[in-house]
Amino acid sequence: MNVCFAPRPVVFDLDGTLIDSAPDIHACVNSALTEHGKQALSLDRVRSFIGGGVDVLWNKISTACQIDEASRKEMQAAFMGHYLSATEHTVMFDGVAEALNILADRGHPLGICTNKPLGPTRTVLKHFGLDHLFAVVVAGDTQPEKKPHPAPLRAAVSALGADPDKPQAIFVGDSEFDAECAAALPVPFLLYEKGYRQTPPGELIHRASFESFAELPGLVEAEAQV
Ligand SMILES: O=C(O)COP(=O)(O)O
Numbered sequence: 001m002n003v004c005f006a007p008r009p010v011v012f013d014l015d016g017t018l019i020d021s022a023p024d025i026h027a028c029v030n031s032a033l034t035e036h037g038k039q040a041l042s043l044d045r046v047r048s049f050i051g052g053g054v055d056v057l058w059n060k061i062s063t064a065c066q067i068d069e070a071s072r073k074e075m076q077a078a079f080m081g082h083y084l085s086a087t088e089h090t091v092m093f094d095g096v097a098e099a100l101n102i103l104a105d106r107g108h109p110l111g112i113c114t115n116k117p118l119g120p121t122r123t124v125l126k127h128f129g130l131d132h133l134f135a136v137v138v139a140g141d142t143q144p145e146k147k148p149h150p151a152p153l154r155a156a157v158s159a160l161g162a163d164p165d166k167p168q169a170i171f172v173g174d175s176e177f178d179a180e181c182a183a184a185l186p187v188p189f190l191l192y193e194k195g196y197r198q199t200p201p202g203e204l205i206h207r208a209s210f211e212s213f214a215e216l217p218g219l220v221e222a223e224a225q226v
């Protein structure tokens with residue numbers, strides 16, 4: 001039995017979990033593509049490329065748009081220039097601020113583990129007034145490895161004072177990348193079903209899934225009983 005008296009640390013993915021940032025990522029991608037004479041991509045297409053971070057995003061775009069390596073580098077750099085301050089088309093998913101505040105008020109240490117680079121991560125957290133809630137932010141360029149490698153989640157859990165080799169923390173995310181990295185550690189995974197996942201929930205390892213952030217505080221407390 002796992003007896004844990006202190007509120008458990010909860011680590012969150014960002015894109016597709018706390019925020020719907022695909023419209024901004026889509027706008028930044030299309031600015032970079034069209035500035036370089038390429039056709040714009042649809043929002044659905046770009047959303048399906050999100051999850052592995054910026055290099056994975058641009059590898060997928062390069063394949064889709066037949067972009068050579070030198071041009072890809074230029075376009076990715078142009079994209080980053082736009083992405084660093086992109087908040088205009090991003091919204092928080094319903095109930096996110098309320099759920100985070102409930103967990104913080106109950107004393108859960110909160111953290112972020114995202115494949116989004118640190119610059120745009122800081123910008124968007126500040127934009128939504130969420131930055132003060134997170135004691136640790138592990139971003140896509142904070143560690144040598146990115147999710148689905150477990151190292152970033154391991155770092156976030158450790159920084160919140162929990163042992164990543166014991167089921168002490170909880171990870172909340174939306175994607176295959178998140179499910180895989182949680183499964184590599186004994187960290188229970190709560191799957192937000194309205195994010196950018198490409199795979200049916202039944203094919204992802206997770207402790208529970210939810211469609212509304214109103215359910216999250218209850219799911220986190222249920223974990224404390226396991
Ligand atoms: O930026 C991405 O590709 C993914 O970011 P996430 O890890 O917060 O989902």
Ligand SMILES: [Mg+2]
Pocket residue numbers: 013014015016017051173174175195196
């Ligand atoms: Mg995500």
